Amino acid sequence: MIHITINGKVVECKDGEMLLSVIRRERIDVPTLCHHEAVEPSGACRLCTVEVTKPEWDGWCDYVTSCLYPAKDGLIVNTHAPKVNELRKSILDMYLARHPKSLKIKQLAADYGVLATSLETVVDGNNCILCTICTRICDHMGFSAISTVGRGHGKEVAPPLDMAPADCVGCLACAKNCPTDYIEYETGNGRLKIWNKEFEMVACTVCGKTTVTKEFAEHLSQQRDIPFEYFEKCDECHRKELSATMGKIANWEREVRS
Ligand code: FES
Numbered sequence: 001m002i003h004i005t006i007n008g009k010v011v012e013c014k015d016g017e018m019l020l021s022v023i024r025r026e027r028i029d030v031p032t033l034c035h036h037e038a039v040e041p042s043g044a045c046r047l048c049t050v051e052v053t054k055p056e057w058d059g060w061c062d063y064v065t066s067c068l069y070p071a072k073d074g075l076i077v078n079t080h081a082p083k084v085n086e087l088r089k090s091i092l093d094m095y096l097a098r099h100p101k102s103l104k105i106k107q108l109a110a111d112y113g114v115l116a117t118s119l120e121t122v123v124d125g126n127n128c129i130l131c132t133i134c135t136r137i138c139d140h141m142g143f144s145a146i147s148t149v150g151r152g153h154g155k156e157v158a159p160p161l162d163m164a165p166a167d168c169v170g171c172l173a174c175a176k177n178c179p180t181d182y183i184e185y186e187t188g189n190g191r192l193k194i195w196n197k198e199f200e201m202v203a204c205t206v207c208g209k210t211t212v213t214k215e216f217a218e219h220l221s222q223q224r225d226i227p228f229e230y231f232e233k234c235d236e237c238h239r240k241e242l243s244a245t246m247g248k249i250a251n252w253e254r255e256v257r258s
Contacts, residue, residue, distance in 0.1 A: 002073035007080070015073065019066035020048050023079055030066060030079050031088060031108050033095075033179050034131035039140050041067035044131050046091055047108070051081035063087065085112065093117050095129060102127045102180040127182040128157060134174035134183060142223070143167045146174060146195065157183075164197035170213035204234035211235075 002015045006026055013022040018041065023030050033045035048066045053059075053076050063083065078084065092109040097119035099105050109115070134157055135147050145168035149158050159165035170192050175183035185194035192199045192213055201210035202217050211217070217231035233241070 002071060004071050004073070004075040004077060006077045013071050016070040019050060019052075019064075019069045019071055019075075019077060022071055023050070023066055023077070028079050031111070032067065033104070033108070033129055034133060035067050036133045036137065036177060039133065039136040041065075042132050042136065043068045045129065047088055049084055049087055051078040051084050052076065053078075088112050089114055093119060096121075098122050098125050099127050099129060099180065100125060102129075102182075104180050105129070127180040129180055129182075130155060130157070131179060132157070133177050133179065137173045137177055141171060141173055143169060143171070145169075159195050162196075165195055168195055168197055169215035169219050170194055170197070170199040171216045171219075202231045204237055205232045206237040207234060209234045209236070 001012050003010050003012055004019075004022065005011070006023060007028065009026070011022060011026055013025075020030065020032070020035065020041070030050065031047045033047055034042050035045075035048065043065045046065060049063050050066045050069075051061050052064055052069065053061045054074055055076070061081075066077075066079075089112045092105065092112055092114050094117075095102075095105045096109045096114060096117040100117070100121050100123075109117075130148065132148060138144060138146050145165035146157055146159050148155055150156055159168065172185065172192075172194065175185050175194065183194070185192060187193075187201070187210070190201050190203060190210055192201055199213035199215060202212055202214055203210055211231050211234050212220075217228055220226045220231070221228040
């Protein structure tokens, strides 16, 4: 264990632990758009930037992305130094210009006092901020069905050749974890459509509500050893079944004691 100072408080952490995880543990609010606990950090959004220094640096400071910066003994961190706040404001100003429809960005920008962008707005801009949480999470799940393609302004997230991706099982991890709700999908009539691919959903045998796609249920039952039948019951019916079982056990215990 080592000690670092965050905003004047000495805290203990592991040597090499990323600063952002220590900051979060200390319940200090640092904005992020590209961070997700389940996947490796990418340093794409720069919003988690903090000021770091050490007594032996003679007053010199550095500005680093805390999601990618490992803690070292004696490090002094300021999460909201004036220059850090200014940097976050500039980044959010730019995001607001490029993605004016994103509620998440509007909210973060407002938190930093940026109520309107000072830059020219991209009127038809979409909400993809290229944070790559979707592609990293898809890789992490073992599918790698989508990736970033193109360069510069033309860079975007897409399936290979913009066709229905063979490896996508419709797990929705990309869409559900997209911070700006950019990834669209449609559900209805027992089907799910995402990335130009259509899936059949498994229906709950008790109430009829759909659970996951057939492909995802098959994947989980093969790779994670979860019986396929598990997905033939929705969360609510699983919970009801569990409560009914607990009730029966409680009754049985009462009878045994009496
Ligand atoms: S969270 Fe986006 S750069 Fe660190």
